[in-house]
Amino acid sequence: QLGSAAANRAGERLLAAAAIPLERDAPAHALADLACTGSLAPAWLAAAGLPVDPGSGRVRTASSLEVVGRPGLFACGDCGLIDGQPRPPSGVWAVRAAPVLAANLKRSIDSPSRPLRPWRPQPFALQLLGDGGWHPAGPRALALFGPLAIGPHRWLWHWKQAIDQVFMERFTVLQPMGSRGKTEPMPCRGCAAKLSAAPLQAALGRLGAVAVPADDAAVVARLDDGALLLQSVDGFPALVDDPWLNARLTTLHACSDLWACGAPVESAQALVTLPAAAAAVQEELLVQTLAGVCSVLEPQGAVLLGGHTLEGRDGAGLSLALTVNGRVAPAQFWRKGPLQPGDVLLLSRPLGSGVLFAAAMAAAADPAWIEQALAVLQQSQAPLLPLLARHGCRACTDVTGFGLLGHLGEMIAASPAVRVALDWAAVPALPGALELLAAGVASSLAPANAAALALLEGVVQLAGPGPDGPEAAHRALLIDPQTCGPLLAALPAANAAAALQELRAAGFGAAALIGRVLA
Numbered sequence: 237q238l239g240s241a242a243a244n245r246a247g248e249r250l251l252a253a254a255a256i257p258l259e260r261d262a263p264a265h266a267l268a269d270l271a272c273t274g275s276l277a278p279a280w281l282a283a284a285g286l287p288v289d290p291g292s293g294r295v296r297t298a299s300s301l302e303v304v305g306r307p308g309l310f311a312c313g314d315c316g317l318i319d320g321q322p323r324p325p326s327g328v329w330a331v332r333a334a335p336v337l338a339a340n341l342k343r344s345i346d347s348p349s350r351p352l353r354p355w356r357p358q359p360f361a362l363q364l365l366g367d368g369g370w371h372p373a374g375p376r377a378l379a380l381f382g383p384l385a386i387g388p389h390r391w392l393w394h395w396k397q398a399i400d401q402v403f404m405e406r407f408t409v410l411q412p413m414g415s416r417g418k419t420e421p422m423p424c425r426g427c428a429a430k431l432s433a434a435p436l437q438a439a440l441g442r443l444g445a446v447a448v449p450a451d452d453a454a455v456v457a458r459l460d461d462g463a464l465l466l467q468s469v470d471g472f473p474a475l476v477d478d479p480w481l482n483a484r485l486t487t488l489h490a491c492s493d494l495w496a497c498g499a500p501v502e503s504a505q506a507l508v509t510l511p512a513a514a515a516a517v518q519e520e521l522l523v524q525t526l527a528g529v530c531s532v533l534e535p536q537g538a539v540l541l542g543g544h545t546l547e548g549r550d551g552a553g554l555s556l557a558l559t560v561n562g563r564v565a566p567a568q569f570w571r572k573g574p575l576q577p578g579d580v581l582l583l584s585r586p587l588g589s590g591v592l593f594a595a596a597m598a599a600a601a602d603p604a605w606i607e608q609a610l611a612v613l614q615q616s617q618a619p620l621l622p623l624l625a626r627h628g629c630r631a632c633t634d635v636t637g638f639g640l641l642g643h644l645g646e647m648i649a650a651s652p653a654v655r656v657a658l659d660w661a662a663v664p665a666l667p668g669a670l671e672l673l674a675a676g677v678a679s680s681l682a683p684a685n686a687a688a689l690a691l692l693e694g695v696v697q698l699a700g701p702g703p704d705g706p707e708a709a710h711r712a713l714l715i716d717p718q719t720c721g722p723l724l725a726a727l728p729a730a731n732a733a734a735a736l737q738e739l740r741a742a743g744f745g746a747a748a749l750i751g752r753v754l755a
Contacts, residue, residue, distance in 0.1 A: 471557025588669025
């Protein structure tokens with residue numbers, strides 16, 4: 237039942253030529269190797285109370301594509317059926333309905349009193365069907381148009397290929413997400429959404445009386461037992477669409493400030509901004525977000541004390557920020573410095589999350605790269621605290637939005653009369669990061685981070701293989717902003733190799749020794 241007598245005859249000829257027997261008037265329950273069932277609309281359309289065609293389940297609409305009896309709701313393509321002008325569920329009609337649908341959506345929003353544009357679909361659609369290429373002469377195609385059937389012929393196959401190729405080429409070059417036709421990329425999310433260093437430092441400089449701690453977490457109080465109570469705050473707009481995963485990443489990122497100071501996390505509070513939506517949607521987003529937060533806190537024995545919720549306005553999406561609290565003995569409190577000549581710098585895991593997620597927003601990242609990056613970023617670095625302590629960690633920081641060079645610069649600033657020999661070739665990169673950087677892809681925060689490259693003219697000396705130094709991609713990796721970035725720890729040289737071996741055995745297989753502190 238291919239739509240016309242001519243199409244049926246062509247189908248029988250093709251079956252006979254392929255030596256496939258055709259059985260007529262088969263019993264109702266006869267077994268079949270291939271069942272051609274046609275298409276039905278999904279059951280939820282009728283279950284939702286929409287007016288549907290009894291035979292196909294497709295939503296009934298007026299010629300404007302507006303659902304019958306439901307002003308402002310539209311249906312087209314395989315799920316819609318125009319009353320009085322039924323058409324088969326075919327891509328031809330679905331594609332041609334698009335301009336009418338776009339015009340009427342706009343009219344219903346901008347000018348509700350204006351009549352909607354009617355659509356009169358053509359009665360027939362051309363179908364070019366390839367025969368699978370089994371014929372000795374090569375692939376052919378059959379043309380069906382209303383009561384007509386032509387072929388199969390080779391020239392119809394070439395025609396089909398030309399039409400399909402032109403259509404698909406329209407999708408081969410995708411516009412960067414949010415580019416809106418402009419040359420600048422969409423601002424990145426995650427930790428790359430933080431304010432760049434220059435305006436941050438300028439604002440703090442104008443508030444000279446405000447004490448800002450130089451370490452990753454602030455000392456709030458000294459407790460009766462002598463322990464230091466530490467606190468930090470961090471957060472950003474959602475990096476990924478999955479609210480649970482986004483919350484897990486944000487919480488791991490916030491906890492790393494305390495981990496960089498040698499303190500386990502004991503408690504946290506959350507500030508959740510939810511997009512404007514139906515109450516049930518907001519409830520589900522909040523449940524998933526808080527569950528993601530708890531997935532990080534509970535394995536540490538930490539508790540979520542509470543927090544605050546907001547509804548985002550003016551199109552604001554999901555975002556999450558957390559304050560995290562912990563305590564540490566004064567002797568175990570790691571500051572950013574001072575670094576000691578002879579120390580070795582250990583990086584706990586690879587860099588490159590900034591450029592990878594910037595590329596994902598521009599549809600330029602291999603999905604496997606993003607999956608591999610997310611697997612790394614989801615790994616808690618809490619187990620590193622006792623390990624680094626055993627090997628005599630002297631100073632530590634976490635590499636986040638300002639990139640490796642920016643945060644290394646903060647360690648050097650807290651360390652008078654030292655410089656660092658940085659082995660650029662030893663700095664590990666997430667899969668795909670160097671390829672993207674070499675192609676010119678960069679996070680929107682990277683240009684501001686480039687100010688840290690000035691360190692390479694003084695206190696940071698690049699060392700590594702080759703007389704010409706690092707290529708542009710390796711230099712760009714040093715300023716790439718990181719979400720859930722690695723810890724950068726200074727250890728006595730005598731302990732560094734054993735610490736590295738233990739880190740790798742603990743599941744941080746890409747950990748590396750990347751530099752030495754010099755007088």
